[in-house]
Amino acid sequence: xxxxxxxxxxxxxxxDGHDRGAKIVAxxxxxxxxxxxxxxxxxxxxxxVKASIQEDVDAIGISxxxxxxxxxxxxxLELLADEGAxxxxxxxxxxxxxxxxxxxKAAGVKEIFQPGTHTDDIVQFLRNHVTxxxxxxxxxxx
Amino acid sequence: MNPSKPAKLxxxxxxxxxxxxxxxxxxxxxxxxxxxxxxxxxxxxxGRPWTMRQFAGHGTxxxxxxxxxxxxxxxxxxxxxxxxxxxxxxxxxDNPLSVGEVGKCGVAIDSLxxxxxxxxxxxxxxxxxxxxxxxxxxVLLAMYVVVAxxxxxxxxxxxxxxxxxxxxxYIAQKEWIYPPEPSMRLxxxxxxxxxxxLPQYNSISISGYHIREAGSTAVQELAFTLRDGIxxxxxxxxxxxxxxxxxxxxxxFFNSHNNFFEEIAKFRSARxxxxxxxxxxxxxxxxxxxxxxxxxxxxxxxxxMQQPENNIVRTALQALAAVIGGTNSLHTNAxxxxxxxxxxxxxxxxxxxxxxxxxxxxxxETVDPIGGSYYVEALxxxxxxxxxxxxxxxxxxxxxxxxxxxGYPQREVQEASFQxxxxxxxxxxxxxxxxxxxxxxxxPMETLQIGREVEEGQIKALARLKSKRSTSHxxxxxxxxxxxxxxxxxxxxxxxxxxxxxxxxxEISEALKDVFGIYQEPLS
Numbered sequence: 001x002x003x004x005x006x007x008x009x010x011x012x013x014x015x016d017g018h019d020r021g022a023k024i025v026a027x028x029x030x031x032x033x034x035x036x037x038x039x040x041x042x043x044x045x046x047x048x049v050k051a052s053i054q055e056d057v058d059a060i061g062i063s064x065x066x067x068x069x070x071x072x073x074x075x076x077l078e079l080l081a082d083e084g085a086x087x088x089x090x091x092x093x094x095x096x097x098x099x100x101x102x103x104x105k106a107a108g109v110k111e112i113f114q115p116g117t118h119t120d121d122i123v124q125f126l127r128n129h130v131t132x133x134x135x136x137x138x139x140x141x142x
Numbered sequence: 143m144n145p146s147k148p149a150k151l152x153x154x155x156x157x158x159x160x161x162x163x164x165x166x167x168x169x170x171x172x173x174x175x176x177x178x179x180x181x182x183x184x185x186x187x188x189g190r191p192w193t194m195r196q197f198a199g200h201g202t203x204x205x206x207x208x209x210x211x212x213x214x215x216x217x218x219x220x221x222x223x224x225x226x227x228x229x230x231x232x233x234x235x236d237n238p239l240s241v242g243e244v245g246k247c248g249v250a251i252d253s254l255x256x257x258x259x260x261x262x263x264x265x266x267x268x269x270x271x272x273x274x275x276x277x278x279x280x281v282l283l284a285m286y287v288v289v290a291x292x293x294x295x296x297x298x299x300x301x302x303x304x305x306x307x308x309x310x311x312y313i314a315q316k317e318w319i320y321p322p323e324p325s326m327r328l329x330x331x332x333x334x335x336x337x338x339x340l341p342q343y344n345s346i347s348i349s350g351y352h353i354r355e356a357g358s359t360a361v362q363e364l365a366f367t368l369r370d371g372i373x374x375x376x377x378x379x380x381x382x383x384x385x386x387x388x389x390x391x392x393x394x395f396f397n398s399h400n401n402f403f404e405e406i407a408k409f410r411s412a413r414x415x416x417x418x419x420x421x422x423x424x425x426x427x428x429x430x431x432x433x434x435x436x437x438x439x440x441x442x443x444x445x446x447m448q449q450p451e452n453n454i455v456r457t458a459l460q461a462l463a464a465v466i467g468g469t470n471s472l473h474t475n476a477x478x479x480x481x482x483x484x485x486x487x488x489x490x491x492x493x494x495x496x497x498x499x500x501x502x503x504x505x506x507e508t509v510d511p512i513g514g515s516y517y518v519e520a521l522x523x524x525x526x527x528x529x530x531x532x533x534x535x536x537x538x539x540x541x542x543x544x545x546x547x548x549g550y551p552q553r554e555v556q557e558a559s560f561q562x563x564x565x566x567x568x569x570x571x572x573x574x575x576x577x578x579x580x581x582x583x584x585x586p587m588e589t590l591q592i593g594r595e596v597e598e599g600q601i602k603a604l605a606r607l608k609s610k611r612s613t614s615h616x617x618x619x620x621x622x623x624x625x626x627x628x629x630x631x632x633x634x635x636x637x638x639x640x641x642x643x644x645x646x647x648x649e650i651s652e653a654l655k656d657v658f659g660i661y662q663e664p665l666s
Contacts (some may be wrong), residue, residue, distance in 0.1 A: 014243055016227060020357050020559050070242070095482065116447055116577075118577075
């Protein structure tokens with residue numbers, strides 16, 4: 001059976017238009033051999049969760065610089081739980097102060113990458129934490 | 143078209159007289175004379191220092207009013223309003239899309255009442271106000287005009303600047319509402335209105351700041367900004383205005399980034415290039431039309447979360463470049479802005495940085511102190527030539543709107559930002575505390591917190607407003623606004639009427655969306 005590549009949705013929720021970081025991360029993951037879908041700007045949590053299920057992604061990377069991270073991350077996690085899609089790994093990045101990180105992690109965000117992160121660290125993180133599952137066959141691919 | 147590979151301008155070991163092909167009169171000129179390479183005024187800071195204008199806004203109008211008064215008490219000389227994202231997108235605080243965003247990265251303004259509270263106790267005759275607002279700029283200008291009127295201020299005494307530049311939103315910052323054509327019409331409406339009624343007001347701030355923050359090079363920042371300026375001038379001429387009626391009130395906004403001499407060269411070549419464009423391309427006769435007057439902000443994207451005190455040093459150097467480059471006003475970033483919006487004490491320290499430059503360093507004693515430096519003059523020439531090359535390319539595409547529609551400037555900036563990231567990751571470009579000279583540190587940084595009560599308060603205030611005002615009157619002014627939006631009427635008068643009727647930013651923007659539609663980003 002042919003191995004499946006890691007599939008990632010890079011998402012920009014909320015009203016924030018700053019997409020420099022999201023686009024750099026998307027391109028770096030693609031260069032590392034992953035399949036990357038970029039949501040485009042100003043997607044609602046509902047749209048992001050729907051896209052992640054339709055596209056059968058292994059992980060969602062959420063980029064936010066507007067200060068609305070507490071609300072928007074939590075809402076995406078809630079909706080994923082409603083859909084029974086908690087197996088999708090959530091990570092994020094942007095202008096997110098240290099003191100908010102414990103609460104985000106407790107809510108189910110696996111990792112927060114702050115400014116200054118090397119893109120190789122994000123690639124490595126996904127390789128360490130994601131095992132692509134072929135959902136149609138329900139088997140782990142190699 | 144493939145994006146060009148952004149290259150750093152190469153440097154010689156040392157610069158010699160033969161490296162600068164210059165004719166003093168035509169390429170530099172005296173300060174205050176065409177082409178203004180050495181400064182737009184003969185005396186520059188010997189007359190008075192630049193305007194110290196710190197961008198500020200968070201939470202409610204009342205909280206931001208307190209910050210404004212604090213900054214004025216500390217010696218700040220101009221105001222600059224940061225609006226929250228719902229306001230920038232033309233959404234009220236009670237819109238479902240605004241949840242979690244109200245008051246977060248700027249002040250929440252829903253109605254005239256918020257705008258009045260924002261300037262409560264501040265005499266608008268004595269202070270100039272810059273508003274970074276873009277897509278809904280015409281609405282917020284209408285609010286400012288009404289607040290000034292209520293203070294008893296005649297329109298011709300209103301001073302300030304409207305960041306009313308949608309083209310750089312499509313290119314870089316991406317807070318847009320309407321498609322390019324109606325957006326350009328709204329901008330021309332505001333420029334036309336200001337040229338008739340607000341002679342002391344800068345009707346647009348054509349901004350490269352955000353293009354640079356999105357990752358462009360210095361040359362791209364300058365070239366795209368000036369090409370945006372050309373697009374606005376052409377649109378005003380098409381309206382039938384004559385160039386000298388509006389061009390003296392066009393203003394600019396640039397970034398001051400880390401490469402000290404390249405930034406100084408960029409500011410100097412901005413003035414020279416714009417003067418030549420206005421005189422040669424648009425045949426402007428009034429010398430004020432030739433002047434590129436600009437605000438500068440130090441580079442937010444250069445700030446690091448690691449070792450945040452280093453940001454004070456970075457900001458001071460960037461501010462020094464802006465001042466040597468002859469900026470007319472300046473914002474210095476605070477050390478904590480890679481974490482959150484600045485606290486009161488970090489905002490005060492950022493202002494102190496400017497005051498030290500202005501009053502202790504001696505750099506205000508002479509105009510263009512670095513003019514004649516072989517290196518800086520050679521760089522100034524090179525930045526100008528490289529920018530003209532971009533401007534020619536965009537002309538060949540049919541102008542900036544056409545270039546944006548095919549994604550050209552967006553791709554150029556994206557490519558440059560990706561290359562910069564690669565350089566940092568390969569350590570070809572050093573960032574102290576990030577990819578070299580790092581330290582393990584968990585000193586907690588105290589940051590500004592904005593609670594949910596801001597959103598709740600705005601929502602309650604909106605409900606109160608809607609129950610008290612005359613619904614039928616609001617309905618009728620909004621329907622007039624839509625009628626005028628479908629015609630060729632200047633929209634400022636009906637917008638002022640709408641604001642007076644206590645229609646909200648969201649309601650007004652919604653009415654215009656019905657007529658204008660909304661922008662869809664081209665896929666890139």
